[in-house]
Amino acid sequence: xxxxxxxxxxxxxxxxxxxxxxxxxxxxxxxxxxxxxxxxxxxxxxxxxxxxxxxxxxxxxxxxxxxxxxxxxxxxxxxxxxxxxxxxxxxxxxxxxxxxxxxxxxxxxxxxxxxxxxxxxxxxxxxxxxxxxxxxxxxxxxxxxxxxxxxxxxxxxxxxxxxxxxxxxxxxxxxxxxxxxxxxxxxxxxxxxxxxxxxxxxxxxxxxxxxxxxxxxxxxxxxxxxxxxxxxxxxxxxxxxxxxxxxxxxxxxxxxxxxxxxxxxxxxxxxxxxxxxxxxxxxxxxxxxxxxxxxxxxxxxxxxxxxxxxxxxxxxxxxxxxxxxxxxxxxxxxxxxxxxxxxxxxxxxxxxxxxxxxxxxxxxxxxxxxxxxxxxxxxxxxxxxxxxxxxxxxxxxxxxxxxxxxxxxxxxxxxxxxxxxxxxxxxxxxxxxxxxxxxxxxxxxxxxxxxxxxxxxxxxxxxxxxxxxxxxxxxxxxxxxxxxxxxxxxxxxxxxxxxxxxxxxxxxxxxxxxxxxxxxxxxxxxxxxxxxxxxxxxxxxxxxxxxxxxxxxxxxxxxx
Numbered sequence: 427x428x429x430x431x432x433x434x435x436x437x438x439x440x441x442x443x444x445x446x447x448x449x450x451x452x453x454x455x456x457x458x459x460x461x462x463x464x465x466x467x468x469x470x471x472x473x474x475x476x477x478x479x480x481x482x483x484x485x486x487x488x489x490x491x492x493x494x495x496x497x498x499x500x501x502x503x504x505x506x507x508x509x510x511x512x513x514x515x516x517x518x519x520x521x522x523x524x525x526x527x528x529x530x531x532x533x534x535x536x537x538x539x540x541x542x543x544x545x546x547x548x549x550x551x552x553x554x555x556x557x558x559x560x561x562x563x564x565x566x567x568x569x570x571x572x573x574x575x576x577x578x579x580x581x582x583x584x585x586x587x588x589x590x591x592x593x594x595x596x597x598x599x600x601x602x603x604x605x606x607x608x609x610x611x612x613x614x615x616x617x618x619x620x621x622x623x624x625x626x627x628x629x630x631x632x633x634x635x636x637x638x639x640x641x642x643x644x645x646x647x648x649x650x651x652x653x654x655x656x657x658x659x660x661x662x663x664x665x666x667x668x669x670x671x672x673x674x675x676x677x678x679x680x681x682x683x684x685x686x687x688x689x690x691x692x693x694x695x696x697x698x699x700x701x702x703x704x705x706x707x708x709x710x711x712x713x714x715x716x717x718x719x720x721x722x723x724x725x726x727x728x729x730x731x732x733x734x735x736x737x738x739x740x741x742x743x744x745x746x747x748x749x750x751x752x753x754x755x756x757x758x759x760x761x762x763x764x765x766x767x768x769x770x771x772x773x774x775x776x777x778x779x780x781x782x783x784x785x786x787x788x789x790x791x792x793x794x795x796x797x798x799x800x801x802x803x804x805x806x807x808x809x810x811x812x813x814x815x816x817x818x819x820x821x822x823x824x825x826x827x828x829x830x831x832x833x834x835x836x837x838x839x840x841x842x843x844x845x846x847x848x849x850x851x852x853x854x855x856x857x858x859x860x861x862x863x864x865x866x867x868x869x870x871x872x873x874x875x876x877x878x879x880x881x882x883x884x885x886x887x888x889x890x891x892x893x894x895x896x897x898x899x900x901x902x903x904x905x906x907x908x909x910x911x912x913x914x915x916x917x918x919x920x921x922x923x924x925x926x927x928x929x930x931x932x933x934x935x936x937x938x939x940x941x942x943x944x945x946x947x948x949x950x951x952x953x954x955x956x957x958x959x960x961x962x963x964x965x966x967x968x969x970x971x972x973x974x975x976x977x978x979x980x981x982x983x984x985x986x
Contacts, residue, residue: 440588446567460589471573473512502676525551545669606705609849614755615642616858621817622652623700630657633668635703655679702754710736732768753807760800763933775931785831790839792847832935863911916942
């Protein structure tokens, strides 16, 4: 219950911000709102962290160090000069030169903190020629936001997602560039378990994948120093936002020297990543001219991806960046699982025949603000052979060569408002635990509904939680049960390459998992049909009486 309240408050904050930013209409294009708001959110966030650290120093009796940047930097907090602090901005928010005051605050922060070089707006607010009273009203709204109250909440990312969604809806655009919902990022992180090594995102957007990856390591008592972050972003303003998003959390990352096109100006040409987490633009059209990149080394051994849709170009690019034992998890439109357009089916067949597709997940709809396109998760790897678990050498990744796991998660997820759905922590655990059980243990076939679970329990000595509900059925494999895996009709299926070939190399999970067994309600078929027939007869007689009443009414009005 508390969670739903928090989400409601968060949504209310986003709507309030939009309404406040909307008052800038007339002097600022709506497409600029997100940059105005996010620049101010950053300033508030950095100031809140500064004041939080300042209070710690006072509590420790270190008042004489309050103006020494080293005592802030050591805790990954930006030192803010007096003119950069939110309190100074608010105190002067009613001045006619408030835009200049904001620009000065941002410029001073960047100048005093080298890690922010190129990340913050330069003279942006002054150039917009904002109405001072409207900017002051927006500052007042942001002043009421607690940016550090929930350490797990990606405030910058949430606001970015919401604003971009509003622009897309207003301008009739699809979901080309957008922030990935946290529940999806969390699912990818829980699946991949990026404890140690290099993490890469070739289309990093506002940096949400990196933020949640670091959060994953922290929440599992790992050491964030064991991971290194690499990314790339094409859009200049989004590249700045990503740098800002990482910087305010004290996360070091290499996003390349400049914003650039991943296909035409790869910022990390020699990178071999242990983990790739990505949400590239869906169905990106005309990403190259017909004669461009035809013989690119990234497509070596595969059919060249078509110029009309970049989905498979992203897949092959990510594969080329994987280390020998690396795994990539990424979001794509559902069409990628079955399309045969312009050689896409050939590339998918080549990926399957090379045994690189590890797991496919069909996700529920309504997870994104910016698009209703049905989406799926791909997990690909270069090595399915048995090897030690990278985090715990006492455990093994079993030899799963020749197998691919399919999970149909379309029935999971919870509506958090009228149009938006998210995966709960329980949903994420159900999916990730199923994958880990399959990856880490021997597989028990379950092709028929009459396999007795008690026999499985007896043979493997594992505990399954049991419930009559379909939802609990899907959750039957828990973290305590990672000694075995069982196919569950309607939810998961471990399929062989031969089975996939027999399905024309289509990777849609619904083709493999089948339909969940429905519970018998105990009523005999003859009795049920008699009851249904009687109900239908009554409804037909009622319809006849209604038709007659309508005719009588029309007759009374003079229309026979």
